[in-house]
Each structure stands twice: as structure tokens, then as C-alpha cells.
Amino acid sequence: MKLLNSEQMQRADHRTIEEVGLPGAVLMENAGAGVTRILKNRCSQWRTKQILILAGGGNNGGDGFVIARRLLQSEAKVSLILFGKTAKLQGDALLHFNVFKNIGGSIREIDSPQQLSKIQSMAAHSCIVVDAVFGTGLIRPVSGVIAQSFAIINQLDIPVLAVDLPSGVCANSGRILGCALKARWTVTFGVEKIGHRIYPGAGLCGEIITVPIGIPDQFIDIEQHTVARNQLEDLTIPSRKSDGHKGSFGHLLIVAGGVGKEGAASLTAMGALRTGPGLVTVATPEPSRQIIASKLTEAMTIPLPVEGNQQDLATNWLNKILDSAIKPSAMAIGPGLGTQTNLNICVQALTLQWKDIPIVLDADALNLLAITGGEIQLVTQQRSAPLILTPHPGELARLLQLTVPEIQKDRLGIAVKTAKEWQIWLVLKGADTIIAAPDGRAWINDNGNSGLASGGSGDLLTGIIAGLLTQGWSPETGVRCGVWLHGAAADAAVVDGNSESGLLAQDLLPYIIKLQSDLMNG
Ligand SMILES: NC(=O)c1ccc[n+]([C@@H]2O[C@H](COP(=O)([O-])OP(=O)(O)OC[C@H]3O[C@@H](n4cnc5c(N)ncnc54)[C@H](OP(=O)(O)O)[C@@H]3O)[C@@H](O)[C@H]2O)c1
Known part of the structure; x- marks a missing residue:
């Protein structure tokens, strides 16, 4: 509307x-x-x-x-x-x-x-x-x-x-x-x-x-x-091939997690898995890998080395990812990753290594880019596939070198301007999540409830969007449906008798799969 x-x-x-x-x-x-x-x-x-x-x-x-x-x-x-x-x-x-x-x-x-x-x-x-x-x-x-x-x-x-x-x-x-x-x-x-x-x-x-x-x-x-x-009537939801195999539905590579942040990586992966990609792999620092693997039965993992000279960390991670993974269909980078020395180089290199697949950048990937400062335009100029940024107001404030109140005072104006200038899809999270497209259009997502205002909720959203893009959905359909599904799952959980306070990100998983089936069946 x-x-x-x-x-x-x-x-x-x-x-x-x-x-x-x-x-x-x-x-x-x-x-x-x-x-x-x-x-x-x-x-x-x-x-x-x-x-x-x-x-x-x-x-x-x-x-x-x-x-x-x-x-x-x-x-x-x-x-x-x-x-x-x-x-x-x-x-x-x-x-x-x-x-x-x-x-x-x-x-x-x-x-x-x-x-x-x-x-x-x-x-x-x-x-x-x-x-x-x-x-x-x-x-x-x-x-x-x-x-x-x-x-x-x-x-x-x-x-x-x-x-x-x-x-x-x-x-x-x-x-x-x-x-x-x-x-x-x-x-x-x-x-x-x-x-x-x-x-x-x-x-x-x-x-x-x-x-x-x-x-x-x-x-x-x-x-x-x-x-x-952000109502979905104007979108055509891709149907799922009835004779498809796991190769038909794409492979998502998630680079996320770290000591004490294993949950962020597993929620991203679970959110993605519940939207239907064929395969999901999580590349995560070695000390966290086992915990994450034990939480994720269906996903594969790649251990990222943490030993040795910290100056070499970015190169070591990049090499390990490139050696271990065949080219994915989409990537999600950031949840729980940390902002250690030089990791910004790894994030930037990955976005340029695989220029023709959609990449969702969230959380620490955004914080790492904020350290680099002003280079997102340079990255997008060299890429042919969409880059999707999913910041909360604090992350966007860091990226733009503004304060949170400055962002909150003009959420729509700032989101639209940033998406256009940087040629990205921007999802500015909040009670009125704003989706801004590189061509200047914007949507306001007004479903969802305060149950989403808790740790892990953003990681799940990153996974949902990345999971849909992995299956070849267009950026508009994937991003708008992903944001809508996330909010609608929280609403469905509350309709089902759950309280908004105490709603966990993982509580939304059964609703995501149910709502996705409603979406696909019109
Ligand atoms: N056919 C139609 O046009 C039509 C049809 C249906 C409904 N409407 C209604 O008309 C509204 C639009 O009418 P409108 O364009 O005349 O605008 P308005 O919303 O009625 O406001 C304009 C008036 O407010 C004053 N004003 C603006 N900001 C002010 C402020 N901060 N402090 C004090 N005064 C302030 C203006 O005074 P100054 O002149 O001093 O700036 C002007 O008198 C719609 O929202 C709708 O409710 C119109």
C-alpha cells in the first residue's frame, strides 16, 4: 500500500x-x-x-x-x-x-x-x-x-x-x-x-x-x-520446484560467531535453514565451532584459525574460507563475529571475491566496515550482485558517523539517502523497520511487536533474508519477504498465547516455516 x-x-x-x-x-x-x-x-x-x-x-x-x-x-x-x-x-x-x-x-x-x-x-x-x-x-x-x-x-x-x-x-x-x-x-x-x-x-x-x-x-x-x-500483495513469491534437489535451492555461506557469541551464528543459520536453502555452511572461529556444530544438526561448519600472528588473522580466515568452500549462492557475514584486528580486510575481500552473489552484512560486519569508513561505495561499484546491509540505528550511526538520535530523528530520509548513495539495499531495523532500495524506493514494515526487541532477533533476520536470497529470490522479494516474515512470526507467536516479553528468537522458528508455507500457497 x-x-x-x-x-x-x-x-x-x-x-x-x-x-x-x-x-x-x-x-x-x-x-x-x-x-x-x-x-x-x-x-x-x-x-x-x-x-x-x-x-x-x-x-x-x-x-x-x-x-x-x-x-x-x-x-x-x-x-x-x-x-x-x-x-x-x-x-x-x-x-x-x-x-x-x-x-x-x-x-x-x-x-x-x-x-x-x-x-x-x-x-x-x-x-x-x-x-x-x-x-x-x-x-x-x-x-x-x-x-x-x-x-x-x-x-x-x-x-x-x-x-x-x-x-x-x-x-x-x-x-x-x-x-x-x-x-x-x-x-x-x-x-x-x-x-x-x-x-x-x-x-x-x-x-x-x-x-x-x-x-x-x-x-x-x-x-x-x-x-x-511493506505488504506483499505486489510481489510474486517464487514457487519451490517440486522436482528440486538440495543443489537446486542454493548454498548459503555464513561467516559468523565467536567465543561467547556462538548463539548469533546458530540463530543466523537456523533462520536461514527454516526458509529453505539446500545447504548452509557456517564458517566460524575454531574455539566456537564445536558449540555451533552441536546446535546445528543440518548445517556444515568451517573452522577459522585463531592461533598465530593476529596481523595475519584476516588473510588466514580468507584463505581458509576460500580453500574450504565451493562458491556459495549467497553469503551472510557478521553476527557475533567480533571486530578484531584487520578483520575488516577479510569482510571486504569476501564481498569482492564473490561479486556476483548477494551478500547480507550485519552486526560486526557493519562495525568492521565502519572502521574502514566510507569504502562501501567502492565495494558496490565493483560488485554486480546486491549488497544488503541490515543495521540497527547504532550500527548505522557508526557507519555514517552520526549519533543515534540523529538517525532516529529522520530514519526514512537517512535510509533512503544512504541506500541511493551507496547503491545498496538497506534494512534499518526498529519498530518501523525501513527497507530502502538503491533506486530510491522505500517500504515501511509495520508488523511485529516488542518481542523482537531482544538479543538474537537481528541474527535471525539476517539468516531469513540470506536464506531466501540463496534460493535465487530477487533482492526486493527476498529482503521485503524476509523482513515481513520476521515480524509476522513474532505476531503469530503472540496470537498463539506467548507473551511479547520473554519471546526468544528461537521461539519464532516454527512460525517462520508455517508462515512461509502460507506465503507460497498465496
Ligand atoms: N480539498 C482539500 O484541500 C482538503 C480536502 C480534505 C481535507 N483537507 C484537510 O486539509 C489539510 C491540509 O490543509 P492545509 O494545506 O491548509 O494545511 P493545514 O494542515 O490545515 O495547516 C496549514 C495551517 O497551519 C498553519 N501552520 C502550519 N504550521 C504551523 C505551526 N507550527 N504553528 C502555527 N501554525 C502553523 C499555517 O499557517 P501559516 O499560513 O501561517 O503558515 C496554516 O494556517 C489536510 O490535512 C486535511 O485535513 C483538505
Whole structure:
């Protein structure tokens, strides 16, 4: 499902007005009608208790005037606050304000801190607050009396229904500009916006309900895909050859593990094995090999030497891998590997040795590349097959020499820019994992739950993605399905009665195989 930014949404609105001939005031009427319907459905006390509507000076406020009028006409008790002056209203918002006034509606203008106590008491006596202050037109941080009002309302335990977006959330990035209202429901129009699905904004939307307002689908369809939800309807899932043998489904080479990090390597291998590659081999430092082998019945292992001069470690590992393994179909490098001297050379050499197979780099492979600094572009220029990086925000921060808060402030923007500049597939992990493609497209994965926020979960994801790519899946299908499967497995585990807290990465394995079968059978 495509997610639009504010510019794309404005274009769809304008096309509807100009090309279809549906006036903006009618779109606004439809929007207000849709919100009113949802409000009546969600708030059982709407007939008997006060409803507080907060309006801004733009078209989002215009939607608020329609809602206020419709509720008034349904004999609800409505209070309407405008942040600003009625004299400044214009266009469709002014039209609907006048209609509201003409049926006997009244409005209170708020523009000074002295009026904050009034807002507090009005909100406290209301069963619901309708937030029609800012929608897609929010362009600068919320401040002053509006910000103070938001703080007051957020502190009161009153349900907020947001019109289009919770005010303060940026439609294009999910960033909070200044401060924002926290909604229990968000009713949006025609199509969801990017800000609905990216944290921190996504965490303030509550239930998101999309209502049609008359914008034809074709005006949404023609907008170029920049960002979409990671739903899999648009992907063709490769079918598994019924007469295949283990050679048909590829060989994955995993370079992972180390003393005290054996679990990382085995989870990567188990995640991969559960997606169906023909063979999996784990190359791992000698002292860890036996532990890993005892955990993995189906995988093979290659012991990597740790004795001798540490300066030679990278060369020794590289030689051992090249001597022991026939060319694999895909590789996963990094989980639990450590960041010892010179290992970055080994990681880089492997990505260049096998240029024409997909390689997933995670965890310490990323930390090792961060030591090298800025050479990923050089690596990708020399490769013909995709390079997939699966960092968490800390790892990406190290790679880009930024701080974690800087990454988290603009997850989508940074992921898209990095993937394009470096010509890689980037999976930026988080509650809203972002998948960014080298061509500038991005998907937001919003399944999964807090059970995934535990050690081993990322290793498993690396294995799942690498396992799918090993079987010849395209990078888009492999990466998007892998991320989706990981989240869906956590959701299925919880539906099955497991608690999110205490969910282990290995608990997800039975769900991965089950969900994969659902995927393949459509
Ligand atoms: N036909 C349509 O256009 C249509 C149809 C259905 C629904 N809608 C609704 O209209 C919304 C978009 O309307 P819009 O483009 O007018 O934008 P808006 O979301 O209503 O916001 C624009 C208004 O907010 C003010 N503003 C922006 N940031 C501010 C800040 N930080 N502090 C104080 N004021 C700020 C602007 O003032 P300044 O002028 O001073 O910058 C302007 O008055 C949608 O989200 C949707 O709810 C529109």
C-alpha cells in the first residue's frame, strides 16, 4: 500500500478539484462527514457529553468546522476552539466556518496563555477531543500557546480523535515538529500518509482509519512510488520446484560467531535453514565451532584459525574460507563475529571475491566496515550482485558517523539517502523497520511487536533474508519477504498465547516455516 507525502496528497486533491470538477468544499464536507461518522461509532457518550473540537487556521481546521456543524445538527454539545483569528480564515475553511456560524454555532478564539486554564476546564469536561489543528500543512515546529494546549490535553486522560494526522506529526517523515497531540484514533482521507507509519509519529496515531472523500484511485495510483507499507500483495513469491534437489535451492555461506557469541551464528543459520536453502555452511572461529556444530544438526561448519600472528588473522580466515568452500549462492557475514584486528580486510575481500552473489552484512560486519569508513561505495561499484546491509540505528550511526538520535530523528530520509548513495539495499531495523532500495524506493514494515526487541532477533533476520536470497529470490522479494516474515512470526507467536516479553528468537522458528508455507500457497 502506497504512502503519500504532503505534496503528492495536495496534487491528488488538486487533480480531483480541477480535472474531476469536485469542489474543494465538497471534499472538505466529505472529510468532515467521514470523521463525524467514525466519532459517533467510537465514542459512545457523544450524545450526552461535551465534545471539544480544536481547529487551526488552514483546511484541517476547515474539516473541524464541518465536524462541529454536523455534530451540532445531531444535537451534540459542541465546543469549538480556534487557534488564531476567524478574520484570517480563507477559502473552503472560511466557507465552512460561515456555514457553521449560520446554523447557530459559536467559536472561541484562543491566542494567549491567559486562556489556557479555559482549555483545561473545557477539555476536562469533554468525552472526546477532536484535533483539527494541523494536518498535512504543518511546516514548522509547534510552539507557544498551541504547544502549551497540547501538553495540557496530553496530560488529561481524554481520548483524542485526530483529523488526518495528530497535530504536530510531520506527514512526510513521522517526525514530531515541536510537540504533538497523542491520538487514540486518526481518521485520514483517501490514502495514508508516510508520517502515519514512521515513529515517533506512528506511535501517536492510535488506530488509523482511512475514509474515502471522493479522490479517484487513479490520482493516487499515478503518484510515483516513493514510500509504501511493506505488504506483499505486489510481489510474486517464487514457487519451490517440486522436482528440486538440495543443489537446486542454493548454498548459503555464513561467516559468523565467536567465543561467547556462538548463539548469533546458530540463530543466523537456523533462520536461514527454516526458509529453505539446500545447504548452509557456517564458517566460524575454531574455539566456537564445536558449540555451533552441536546446535546445528543440518548445517556444515568451517573452522577459522585463531592461533598465530593476529596481523595475519584476516588473510588466514580468507584463505581458509576460500580453500574450504565451493562458491556459495549467497553469503551472510557478521553476527557475533567480533571486530578484531584487520578483520575488516577479510569482510571486504569476501564481498569482492564473490561479486556476483548477494551478500547480507550485519552486526560486526557493519562495525568492521565502519572502521574502514566510507569504502562501501567502492565495494558496490565493483560488485554486480546486491549488497544488503541490515543495521540497527547504532550500527548505522557508526557507519555514517552520526549519533543515534540523529538517525532516529529522520530514519526514512537517512535510509533512503544512504541506500541511493551507496547503491545498496538497506534494512534499518526498529519498530518501523525501513527497507530502502538503491533506486530510491522505500517500504515501511509495520508488523511485529516488542518481542523482537531482544538479543538474537537481528541474527535471525539476517539468516531469513540470506536464506531466501540463496534460493535465487530477487533482492526486493527476498529482503521485503524476509523482513515481513520476521515480524509476522513474532505476531503469530503472540496470537498463539506467548507473551511479547520473554519471546526468544528461537521461539519464532516454527512460525517462520508455517508462515512461509502460507506465503507460497498465496
Ligand atoms: N480539498 C482539500 O484541500 C482538503 C480536502 C480534505 C481535507 N483537507 C484537510 O486539509 C489539510 C491540509 O490543509 P492545509 O494545506 O491548509 O494545511 P493545514 O494542515 O490545515 O495547516 C496549514 C495551517 O497551519 C498553519 N501552520 C502550519 N504550521 C504551523 C505551526 N507550527 N504553528 C502555527 N501554525 C502553523 C499555517 O499557517 P501559516 O499560513 O501561517 O503558515 C496554516 O494556517 C489536510 O490535512 C486535511 O485535513 C483538505
